[in-house]
Amino acid sequence: MTDIMQKITLGILGLGTVGGGTVNVLQRNTEKISGRTGVEIHIKSALVRSLNSERICDCSGIQMTTDHLDIVNDPEIDIIVELIGGDTLAKECLEIAIANGKHVVTANKALIAKYGNELFAKAEANNVSIAYEASVAGGISIIKALREGMSGNEIEFIAGIINGTGNFILTEMLEKGRDFSDVLAEAQALGYAEADPTFDVEGIDAAHKLAILAAIGFGMPIDFESVYTQGISGLALEDLKYAQELGYRIKHLGVAKRTENGIELRVHPTLIPEKRLIANVNGVMNAVLVRGDAVGNTLHYGAGAGAEPTASAIVSDIVDVVRRISSGNHSASAVPHLGVAAELLQTQKIVTVSEFSCGFYLRLTVNDEPGVMAQVTQIFAEKNISIEAIIQKEPTDEQKIVQIILLTEECREKLLDECIQEIQSLSAIQAPAVKIRVEHLS
Amino acid sequence: MTDIMQKITLGILGLGTVGGGTVNVLQRNTEKISGRTGVEIHIKSALVRSLNSERICDCSGIQMTTDHLDIVNDPEIDIIVELIGGDTLAKECLEIAIANGKHVVTANKALIAKYGNELFAKAEANNVSIAYEASVAGGISIIKALREGMSGNEIEFIAGIINGTGNFILTEMLEKGRDFSDVLAEAQALGYAEADPTFDVEGIDAAHKLAILAAIGFGMPIDFESVYTQGISGLALEDLKYAQELGYRIKHLGVAKRTENGIELRVHPTLIPEKRLIANVNGVMNAVLVRGDAVGNTLHYGAGAGAEPTASAIVSDIVDVVRRISSGNHSASAVPHLGVAAELLQTQKIVTVSEFSCGFYLRLTVNDEPGVMAQVTQIFAEKNISIEAIIQKEPTDEQKIVQIILLTEECREKLLDECIQEIQSLSAIQAPAVKIRVEHLS
Numbered sequence: 001m002t003d004i005m006q007k008i009t010l011g012i013l014g015l016g017t018v019g020g021g022t023v024n025v026l027q028r029n030t031e032k033i034s035g036r037t038g039v040e041i042h043i044k045s046a047l048v049r050s051l052n053s054e055r056i057c058d059c060s061g062i063q064m065t066t067d068h069l070d071i072v073n074d075p076e077i078d079i080i081v082e083l084i085g086g087d088t089l090a091k092e093c094l095e096i097a098i099a100n101g102k103h104v105v106t107a108n109k110a111l112i113a114k115y116g117n118e119l120f121a122k123a124e125a126n127n128v129s130i131a132y133e134a135s136v137a138g139g140i141s142i143i144k145a146l147r148e149g150m151s152g153n154e155i156e157f158i159a160g161i162i163n164g165t166g167n168f169i170l171t172e173m174l175e176k177g178r179d180f181s182d183v184l185a186e187a188q189a190l191g192y193a194e195a196d197p198t199f200d201v202e203g204i205d206a207a208h209k210l211a212i213l214a215a216i217g218f219g220m221p222i223d224f225e226s227v228y229t230q231g232i233s234g235l236a237l238e239d240l241k242y243a244q245e246l247g248y249r250i251k252h253l254g255v256a257k258r259t260e261n262g263i264e265l266r267v268h269p270t271l272i273p274e275k276r277l278i279a280n281v282n283g284v285m286n287a288v289l290v291r292g293d294a295v296g297n298t299l300h301y302g303a304g305a306g307a308e309p310t311a312s313a314i315v316s317d318i319v320d321v322v323r324r325i326s327s328g329n330h331s332a333s334a335v336p337h338l339g340v341a342a343e344l345l346q347t348q349k350i351v352t353v354s355e356f357s358c359g360f361y362l363r364l365t366v367n368d369e370p371g372v373m374a375q376v377t378q379i380f381a382e383k384n385i386s387i388e389a390i391i392q393k394e395p396t397d398e399q400k401i402v403q404i405i406l407l408t409e410e411c412r413e414k415l416l417d418e419c420i421q422e423i424q425s426l427s428a429i430q431a432p433a434v435k436i437r438v439e440h441l442s
Numbered sequence: 443m444t445d446i447m448q449k450i451t452l453g454i455l456g457l458g459t460v461g462g463g464t465v466n467v468l469q470r471n472t473e474k475i476s477g478r479t480g481v482e483i484h485i486k487s488a489l490v491r492s493l494n495s496e497r498i499c500d501c502s503g504i505q506m507t508t509d510h511l512d513i514v515n516d517p518e519i520d521i522i523v524e525l526i527g528g529d530t531l532a533k534e535c536l537e538i539a540i541a542n543g544k545h546v547v548t549a550n551k552a553l554i555a556k557y558g559n560e561l562f563a564k565a566e567a568n569n570v571s572i573a574y575e576a577s578v579a580g581g582i583s584i585i586k587a588l589r590e591g592m593s594g595n596e597i598e599f600i601a602g603i604i605n606g607t608g609n610f611i612l613t614e615m616l617e618k619g620r621d622f623s624d625v626l627a628e629a630q631a632l633g634y635a636e637a638d639p640t641f642d643v644e645g646i647d648a649a650h651k652l653a654i655l656a657a658i659g660f661g662m663p664i665d666f667e668s669v670y671t672q673g674i675s676g677l678a679l680e681d682l683k684y685a686q687e688l689g690y691r692i693k694h695l696g697v698a699k700r701t702e703n704g705i706e707l708r709v710h711p712t713l714i715p716e717k718r719l720i721a722n723v724n725g726v727m728n729a730v731l732v733r734g735d736a737v738g739n740t741l742h743y744g745a746g747a748g749a750e751p752t753a754s755a756i757v758s759d760i761v762d763v764v765r766r767i768s769s770g771n772h773s774a775s776a777v778p779h780l781g782v783a784a785e786l787l788q789t790q791k792i793v794t795v796s797e798f799s800c801g802f803y804l805r806l807t808v809n810d811e812p813g814v815m816a817q818v819t820q821i822f823a824e825k826n827i828s829i830e831a832i833i834q835k836e837p838t839d840e841q842k843i844v845q846i847i848l849l850t851e852e853c854r855e856k857l858l859d860e861c862i863q864e865i866q867s868l869s870a871i872q873a874p875a876v877k878i879r880v881e882h883l884s
Contacts, residue, residue: 326776
């Protein structure tokens, strides 16, 4: 090493789980990281809610403040690491930091999903970078893989298990035969799920992440508002079991797909054939399947959350920014924020739900009387929708109610909904049909 | 786009499968790639063996030559794409190109594994980059993931299925119940295996790739000569089946592991618990499992060979180099070739085979006589090696020969070999013991 090593100074906003994890990784691996950058990385200060809270990291030598302006306006700080979350104070901090010519590293998916377009434009105007690898799928460097590693490809689809809490719940339900609400309560007790689990279980968190990935994959501005979002809170254990019986697993998937009609952007429970690797990603783990026209299918798997996996992505972003600064390229990244220069991003037509095209799983609750199956299958035949598999279960009680489970071939969702409407009007039908989308991901 | 777009000029050495695939991807996705780089990429010339051969790509506008000097000495060419393979002419081409100040993109694992250290030094001295993503695991951007995406981590181990031919053979053997030689002949007929399959089935190709990954992971010079290499040509179908019965799969794995005694570098058939995702990577697909101290386990899966998957990696490397050049950073990469600056690479102690530490699968062929199992288990007990599982099969014929299959806990290989030596001296033993290493990868 040279005697006088260049020094890069960080200010960290937020010293909770992820902030503390980031300090720990930077301190523990400081020698390795210096070797990889040729630079000494110095954590000067940190924004905290309270000066006296207990921390998971050693804060000696770090100036603590409760005023974000102490950090974002500090002329000695080169890089702001934003880990406070939310989209009000965080947004203000980024805007000031960028205006002050500082680079930003953030894990904030909600902020990037909602305000990424305008923040990236501001960063580019000020010749700084916003690095946001940690905002999607924690420790999996999926943004780097998509934006750099697959830069020769036209992306055909992205399909990801990108919410660990949701995947934990679905895994526990199937493996232990437990109900949704029961597992959710446990996930909250274990700290996997927030006290308000809406963002996780209703798919909003996954929609934030999908919007970011889709923008990179398809070279378009981030369009969070257009993501069709359905959570897992309505999922019944019996559907997870029937899916398994059919050779599938149900995962909460974010899907972004290029089709003839435009881009499909959707988050929903999805049946996936069990022989796909991604169908076997369990517990809190995340995985993103990306299909490129040249490379074919690639899968990127790892921990999607947690202090140190998220810190891994944050530190790799810090290293990227530091390498750029220290190689003399102080200006905005050679890699555009969304993979193409802002002026070349193309707004895409987003497909509405009725025009989605995929396979469908249907569970019908019917009276066990002659002719029902014939009536149901006739309705599908009239719409020219092929049925790939049927399970009919014995009556469960003296009321002679049976469950019919159907898997259809790929068809337009509108057409399927018309079938369901006709089926619902049959006299034998005893409950609303359960509909879950199917993706073969081949 | 600006009216006058910067132009970067390529010369391609080799227009076979990968070279042709690279031209096809560059031409098909030319607009997307220009959007991602802000630069027009022009293929000026290509080195071919014969000017009149049939090609898989459209070569109009590309100057063809049979003299490599026409390309590596062409002052108009910015980047040399080396796809001829081998380590004689390819090495000469790289040396001349580097001396001429050209950047290099290569898919040549043998060349990098054997001469990477000296070639990287020459490139650094001449302020150019050698990009070599395509040299390991084809379309999977594992070098980028390891060198950049995990740059905050201390790497604990790397374990990869990094030879598609070998994985195809093992998959077919198990799924179809076929013998090694039978499947190898088919793989050769299908074009998956070379006429001389030594590099694939004896593990040399995997050893090249492992040496490269280990250097990046552990910040050491490339040390191909130290890789312990065992192929799959000696594997019997029955061992694949017994492993499955025990809940494992046998994969041909490259393992680089940091241990108390130094770095283990080894390529060999390996039992992996079937519940690990990597145990379920089948056919010609590749996958690399990397464990970092912060991120935990990550898996990187995709096609490891083939025209377009390899071209995907080559084009992403071209894009990386172009982005660097066009952002004004003409000098050597901000990302050092092996992840740390050459002067900071540290030679590591490489562990010899007798000091390897892992679990073991043993298959013993013994006379079905009283007391054999007691004798065998006594030998393990004396060495303090725990046995995790035993299968004893019924005699297969009138000669009363039985197979005993044992799984041991992790132990030092030397100790296990001493056990085997003692076991072999038992009068009941009828054939040499079969020994296969076990990795739990947890």
